[in-house]
Amino acid sequence: MAMKKTLLIGLPLALTLLTMGFYQAMYVAPTEATMGNIQRIFYYHFPSAIMALLFPYVNFAASLVYLATRRSNPLRAQAADALALASAEMTLIFCSIGLATGMLWARPVWGIWWTWDERLTSFLMLWLIYVSYLLLRRFTAGGQTQTLAAVLSVFAAIDVPIVYMSIRWWRTQHPSPVIGGGPNSGLDPSMWPAVWWNLAGWFVWGVMLVTLRYKLERKRQMVEQESALQALEASLEPTR
Amino acid sequence: MNYARVVWAHLEKDLRLEWRSKDAINGMLFFSLLVVVLFSFAFDPTMAVSRQISGGILWVALLFASVTALNQTWTRELRHQVLDAQRMAPSPPSALFLSKVLANFLFVTVIQIVLGPLFVVFYNLRALGQGWLMALVLPLGTLALVVNGTFFAALSLRTRNREMLLPLILFPISIPALLAMVQATTAILTAESDPGLWIRMLGGYDVIFLTLCLLLFKTVLDAE
Structure with missing residues (x-):
C-alpha cells in the first residue's frame, strides 16, 4: 500500500520534471559554441554526478544512526540500515550513469574515453568503494551484515576526502591533461x-527510487523477523 | 594486567606461533619474490625505466603478499573457539587488535628486509634522491597496509568466501595510501620531485585509520 502511494505521487512528479528537463535540454538550451550538440549530454551528466555525491551522505548518516542505536533502539536501527542500503545502491547507479555519460561525452570532445584526471579518478574511486560496500553486504549473512556494512560505510566516508585530496596532489605534481571547455569555465545563463x-527531475527520481527500495527492504526485514518468530514459537510448542 | 602487558601477551603468542610454523613469512616471502620476478619478465625494464616503475612494483608486491598473511591472521583464532574466548575475556578488545597489527607489521618488515636488497639487485636500482628517507616510507607504508588489512580481515572473518572478500574491501580503501607510498618511493628513486608531502600524508593516513580501527574494533568483534 505504502509503496503504491510513493509511486502515485513520485512517478508523475518525476516524469513531469524530467520531460520538462528533456524539452529544456534538447530544444530550449542554445547549442554550445565549440562542442555543438554533444554538449547537451551535460544536462544528464551533471545531475547524475551531483546525485552520486549526495546519496553517500545519506548512506553515511544512516550508518551512523544504525551504529548508535543498534542496541538501544533496534527498530530504528533496522530502519536506518534499510535506508543505508537503499542510498548505497542509488549512489552506485548514479555514479555509473555519471561515469558512462562522462565517457560518452569525453570521446568526441577530448578524443579519449578516459583520462586519469583528478575528478574522474576520484569519482571512479567512489564507485569502487561503493561496489565493495555492496559486495560486503552480499557476502555476509545473518545479523552481522548490517553492523559490518555500517562500519565499512564509516571507513568509506573518512576515506573519500583523503582520496580526493591525494589525487589532487598527485595530479598537480604532474602536468595536467588538456581539458578543453569544461563546464567550470562558466555556464551561459540561457543554459541554466x-x-x-x-537536477530537480533526477533528484525526485532518485528520492522516489530510494523510498521504494527502502520500503522493499523494510518488508524483507519484516518477513525475516516474522519467520524467525514463527520458528521460535514452533520450538516452544509442547511435544506430544 | 595493564594495557601494554595485554598487548605484549597477545603479541608474544603470535610471534611464537609464527616462529614455530613460519607459515605467514614463508608464504609472503616466496609470493613477493615471484611477483618481483614476474614483473621483471613482463616489462624487461632498462635501468632508467626500472627507477620509474619499481616503486609501484615493490608496493603492489607487498600489498598482494600481505593479503596472503592477513587472511591467516584471524583464522588461527577460530580453531577451538579461541576467538569466542577472547570475546569473553575482560581485557580490552583493542589490545588484541593492536597486537595483531604489530605482529603483521613485524612480519611484513621481515619481508622487506629480505626483499629490499633483492629488489636493488634485480632492478639495478640506485636512488638518485635521499635514500635514507626509505627508512621512513617503508614503515609508514607497511603500517598503512597492515592496520586496515588486519581490521578488514577481522571484518570478513565470518563471511562466506572470506579469502576473496578481504582484497575486495581492502584495496579500494587503501588506494590513497598506495598512491602515497608509490609516489614517495618513486620520488626518492628518481629525485624528480619532493617526497615530503607524500610521507606526511602517509603519517596522517596511519594516525587516522589506526584511531578509527581501534575505536570500531569492538563493534566488529562483537558483530553476531
Whole structure:
C-alpha cells in the first residue's frame, strides 16, 4: 500500500520534471559554441554526478544512526540500515550513469574515453568503494551484515576526502591533461533552466527510487523477523 | 594486567606461533619474490625505466603478499573457539587488535628486509634522491597496509568466501595510501620531485585509520 502511494505521487512528479528537463535540454538550451550538440549530454551528466555525491551522505548518516542505536533502539536501527542500503545502491547507479555519460561525452570532445584526471579518478574511486560496500553486504549473512556494512560505510566516508585530496596532489605534481571547455569555465545563463529542471527531475527520481527500495527492504526485514518468530514459537510448542 | 602487558601477551603468542610454523613469512616471502620476478619478465625494464616503475612494483608486491598473511591472521583464532574466548575475556578488545597489527607489521618488515636488497639487485636500482628517507616510507607504508588489512580481515572473518572478500574491501580503501607510498618511493628513486608531502600524508593516513580501527574494533568483534 505504502509503496503504491510513493509511486502515485513520485512517478508523475518525476516524469513531469524530467520531460520538462528533456524539452529544456534538447530544444530550449542554445547549442554550445565549440562542442555543438554533444554538449547537451551535460544536462544528464551533471545531475547524475551531483546525485552520486549526495546519496553517500545519506548512506553515511544512516550508518551512523544504525551504529548508535543498534542496541538501544533496534527498530530504528533496522530502519536506518534499510535506508543505508537503499542510498548505497542509488549512489552506485548514479555514479555509473555519471561515469558512462562522462565517457560518452569525453570521446568526441577530448578524443579519449578516459583520462586519469583528478575528478574522474576520484569519482571512479567512489564507485569502487561503493561496489565493495555492496559486495560486503552480499557476502555476509545473518545479523552481522548490517553492523559490518555500517562500519565499512564509516571507513568509506573518512576515506573519500583523503582520496580526493591525494589525487589532487598527485595530479598537480604532474602536468595536467588538456581539458578543453569544461563546464567550470562558466555556464551561459540561457543554459541554466535546463540544468535546474534536470537536477530537480533526477533528484525526485532518485528520492522516489530510494523510498521504494527502502520500503522493499523494510518488508524483507519484516518477513525475516516474522519467520524467525514463527520458528521460535514452533520450538516452544509442547511435544506430544 | 595493564594495557601494554595485554598487548605484549597477545603479541608474544603470535610471534611464537609464527616462529614455530613460519607459515605467514614463508608464504609472503616466496609470493613477493615471484611477483618481483614476474614483473621483471613482463616489462624487461632498462635501468632508467626500472627507477620509474619499481616503486609501484615493490608496493603492489607487498600489498598482494600481505593479503596472503592477513587472511591467516584471524583464522588461527577460530580453531577451538579461541576467538569466542577472547570475546569473553575482560581485557580490552583493542589490545588484541593492536597486537595483531604489530605482529603483521613485524612480519611484513621481515619481508622487506629480505626483499629490499633483492629488489636493488634485480632492478639495478640506485636512488638518485635521499635514500635514507626509505627508512621512513617503508614503515609508514607497511603500517598503512597492515592496520586496515588486519581490521578488514577481522571484518570478513565470518563471511562466506572470506579469502576473496578481504582484497575486495581492502584495496579500494587503501588506494590513497598506495598512491602515497608509490609516489614517495618513486620520488626518492628518481629525485624528480619532493617526497615530503607524500610521507606526511602517509603519517596522517596511519594516525587516522589506526584511531578509527581501534575505536570500531569492538563493534566488529562483537558483530553476531
